[in-house]
Amino acid sequence: MFLSSEAGDIDSLRHTVDDTEMKNFDDNMLKAKHDPTKKVKRWRKGMGIEAEESDEESDSEEEGTLGTLGSALGGQTGRREDKKGEKSEGEGNNTTTNNNNIIKSRIEGRKQEESDSDSSDSDSDSDRSGRDRKPRRRVQAAVVVKGGKAPSSRRKVVGDDSSSSDDDSSDEEEDEAAKRRARIKAKMINREKEEEKKVEEKREEEKKKKEEEDEEEEESDESGSEEESGSEESSSEESESDEEIPMPKIAFVPKSKRGTIAAASKAHSDSEQSKKKAEKEKKLKALETQMAVVEVLRKEREGNEQDVSEDQNDLAGIPDVDEDDDNFPDEDSEGYRMWEDREIMRLVEEALEKSREKNKQALKVEKKRMAKMTDEERIKEDETLLESAKRPSREGGSQGGPKFLQRYQHKGAFYMDSDKMDADDVRLKNYHLQASGDLANVDVKKLPKVMQVRNFGRKGQSKYTHMKEQDTTGESLAYGGMGKRNKREREGGEDGRDAKR
Amino acid sequence: MAPGVNTTDPLALSVHGLNPQNLVETITRNKCYSCRYWKEECFGLDAEGVMGKGAELKYIGSTLGPAFAPTPFICLVLKLLQISPDINIIKEYINQPDFKYLRLLGLFYMRLVGSPNDIWSCLEGSLSDYRKFVIRVPGKVGDEQWRVEYVDEFVWGLLHDEEGYVLGIQLPRLPGRKVMEAGTSWRKVAAKGGDIRRVSKLRGDKRVKEIAKHKRRMERIELGLEKGGGKKKKGLFKEKGEGEGGEEEEGEEKKKEGTVEFWNEERRKLGLKELKG
Numbered sequence: 107m108f109l110s111s112e113a114g115d116i117d118s119l120r121h122t123v124d125d126t127e128m129k130n131f132d133d134n135m136l137k138a139k140h141d142p143t144k145k146v147k148r149w150r151k152g153m154g155i156e157a158e159e160s161d162e163e164s165d166s167e168e169e170g171t172l173g174t175l176g177s178a179l180g181g182q183t184g185r186r187e188d189k190k191g192e193k194s195e196g197e198g199n200n201t202t203t204n205n206n207n208i209i210k211s212r213i214e215g216r217k218q219e220e221s222d223s224d225s226s227d228s229d230s231d232s233d234r235s236g237r238d239r240k241p242r243r244r245v246q247a248a249v250v251v252k253g254g255k256a257p258s259s260r261r262k263v264v265g266d267d268s269s270s271s272d273d274d275s276s277d278e279e280e281d282e283a284a285k286r287r288a289r290i291k292a293k294m295i296n297r298e299k300e301e302e303k304k305v306e307e308k309r310e311e312e313k314k315k316k317e318e319e320d321e322e323e324e325e326s327d328e329s330g331s332e333e334e335s336g337s338e339e340s341s342s343e344e345s346e347s348d349e350e351i352p353m354p355k356i357a358f359v360p361k362s363k364r365g366t367i368a369a370a371s372k373a374h375s376d377s378e379q380s381k382k383k384a385e386k387e388k389k390l391k392a393l394e395t396q397m398a399v400v401e402v403l404r405k406e407r408e409g410n411e412q413d414v415s416e417d418q419n420d421l422a423g424i425p426d427v428d429e430d431d432d433n434f435p436d437e438d439s440e441g442y443r444m445w446e447d448r449e450i451m452r453l454v455e456e457a458l459e460k461s462r463e464k465n466k467q468a469l470k471v472e473k474k475r476m477a478k479m480t481d482e483e484r485i486k487e488d489e490t491l492l493e494s495a496k497r498p499s500r501e502g503g504s505q506g507g508p509k510f511l512q513r514y515q516h517k518g519a520f521y522m523d524s525d526k527m528d529a530d531d532v533r534l535k536n537y538h539l540q541a542s543g544d545l546a547n548v549d550v551k552k553l554p555k556v557m558q559v560r561n562f563g564r565k566g567q568s569k570y571t572h573m574k575e576q577d578t579t580g581e582s583l584a585y586g587g588m589g590k591r592n593k594r595e596r597e598g599g600e601d602g603r604d605a606k607r
Numbered sequence: 608m609a610p611g612v613n614t615t616d617p618l619a620l621s622v623h624g625l626n627p628q629n630l631v632e633t634i635t636r637n638k639c640y641s642c643r644y645w646k647e648e649c650f651g652l653d654a655e656g657v658m659g660k661g662a663e664l665k666y667i668g669s670t671l672g673p674a675f676a677p678t679p680f681i682c683l684v685l686k687l688l689q690i691s692p693d694i695n696i697i698k699e700y701i702n703q704p705d706f707k708y709l710r711l712l713g714l715f716y717m718r719l720v721g722s723p724n725d726i727w728s729c730l731e732g733s734l735s736d737y738r739k740f741v742i743r744v745p746g747k748v749g750d751e752q753w754r755v756e757y758v759d760e761f762v763w764g765l766l767h768d769e770e771g772y773v774l775g776i777q778l779p780r781l782p783g784r785k786v787m788e789a790g791t792s793w794r795k796v797a798a799k800g801g802d803i804r805r806v807s808k809l810r811g812d813k814r815v816k817e818i819a820k821h822k823r824r825m826e827r828i829e830l831g832l833e834k835g836g837g838k839k840k841k842g843l844f845k846e847k848g849e850g851e852g853g854e855e856e857e858g859e860e861k862k863k864e865g866t867v868e869f870w871n872e873e874r875r876k877l878g879l880k881e882l883k884g
Contacts, residue, residue, distance in 0.1 A: 421665055421666075423752070423753060424665060424666060424741055424753055425741060425753050425755055427738075427739035427740060427741055427755050428739075430738070430739075431707065431738050434704070434736075434737075434738055435735070435736075435737070441737045441738070441739070442737055444737065444757075445735075445737030445757070445759060446809065448737075448757070448759060448760065449734070449735075449759070449807070449809050450809055450812060450814050450815050450818065451818075452734070452763060453807065453809055453810060453812070453815045453819075454815055454818045454819045454822060455767075456784075456804075457815065457816075457819040458819055458822055458823060458826070459784075459785065461819075461823045461826070461827075462826065463785075465826060465827060465830055465832060468830075468832050469830060469832070472832075524879070525879060525880055527870060527882055528882065529866075529867045529882070
């Protein structure tokens, strides 16, 4: 064991009860502290606490250690441990040492878990001091810790160190330890038997299942740890604690005894209530499915209706045309009269088919005739056709066309029904009569050429008289034109002569 | 095509060297195959069943809306093409006087698959049917979808439509009536009384002659085969003595231009009311 001073924890020393311990401590300090060949970590204040209590620590302190250990580990291993700790704490006189003891016990635990020999050594030590319970407890604590924390090689080293320094005759101790173990085993067996008996009694009582369970738990726990001694004290303690607070149990069920979930549920459903409930649920479910089906059908129908309205069966706005069909055919009906008109038009179309055919033939003949003609003949014919197609001269006519340079008046574009026309209708009026004005009584043709323009002598005078004068078609020799000169001679012989003059 | 519900009857005569169903173009045909009316109402129909469905029709049409949903009418046409009933059954469809939509169905089918003799004799017989019917035209929602037509007009369209595209179906080419008359087979039909048109009531009607005369002249003028246009206008500007010559056909010149009598003469020719004078 290494010293608390070595751990650098001075606080741990404050709570020593008597002076002897202090003395011991001082003596130990003078001894060789560690093996110089081995690396030892030095601990400083505030770095973390690792202390080892000395063998000479008081009984009460031991108890406190255990108790606090239990409470400290309670969070990890379960409340049962915790309670045990509390109980033992109660036993212990010094409750103020809690914190330090926790630490100490932890360290001890770690050490125990690290090496079997170590633990046996400590046990032997405690044996020698004549205290039975203490080492047992310690071991228990160690076992508990085993599950909680992983060992570290460094500590192991340290532990070995300390143990070697403490032990004088290891062989003797080993023998003793063996004996002790045998004794413990025997005790344990006895105790187990006793426990079983107790359990049976309790079962008969049928009172608290929880208690039973707790007992079993303890059993399993105790069987799990070899070194645990079956002392009556501890068992009684535990049973007391069990009675006080019922605890939920986490029991291990061997695989062979485990049932399936289905079996469990079946067993559950066997009860009448569950049967009734199931029936109810079944009915509800059937109703639900029915409703769902109805809903789906309704939706389908709606969807179909939409489709239909898109294409076929939506007859919204369809006109009613069947009113007269019952009397069909009826020659006095309006429908018949309308049909007559249509029929006439059709017959006309049919009749025209012949004339159309004739027209086509005539056009063909005409084309052939034209093809046979020479160019000169064609030109001549064209001229005569043009001549005949010419509108009669309107100029100067007493009734008709406008005079040369006469101001043009549009007759006006007003809608007039062609059905209604009287003898003095405006449409029958001659619109080309000379209106009274400047040139009303003047024959413009007889004026000098320069004066034959509109607005002569005024600002708005124009050099243009009429569109035909500007017409240049046929002046080019290309495209069958006759040339400018020819055209002039041909068209306006008089004009040409006039110009010469 | 593997035999199935939409396969053409194996005993169906090929129309114009093709599967008759191919007269309906592929897209429309497939739309029909997948539409509800076809699957629900047209499944396994025979000629009699089609007759029942045709009698129930409320309108005719091809395809509707942006989805080109086929109408029942076009579905039934396709069904007829599929099952290819005897042509005499179709003639019965056409000749029965009670159900105009069934008649239209028969007429349309006849125009698709019939021989020219049958087409001309059957369809022209229905030119005297002046009943109204409803045709549904594809259009946007809210637009006017319904159109009222007359059976005789529809039939006339089937016979004389230049493009031959009726209800979304390209009609097979039909020899003209002139060609038919020139052939020998038509004479047989006519001998049996199949040439109904020839005995149309209005054939000898005065109005027909008048209008035909007028139209004929207008057409000739248009083609340049006849001088025309503006007889009236010429008359307006013509002085009494100096007639242009060339239009001495009728006695219009006797009337003074510009006088009421003159105009009345003109108006009479056009079929208008006479002036009060």
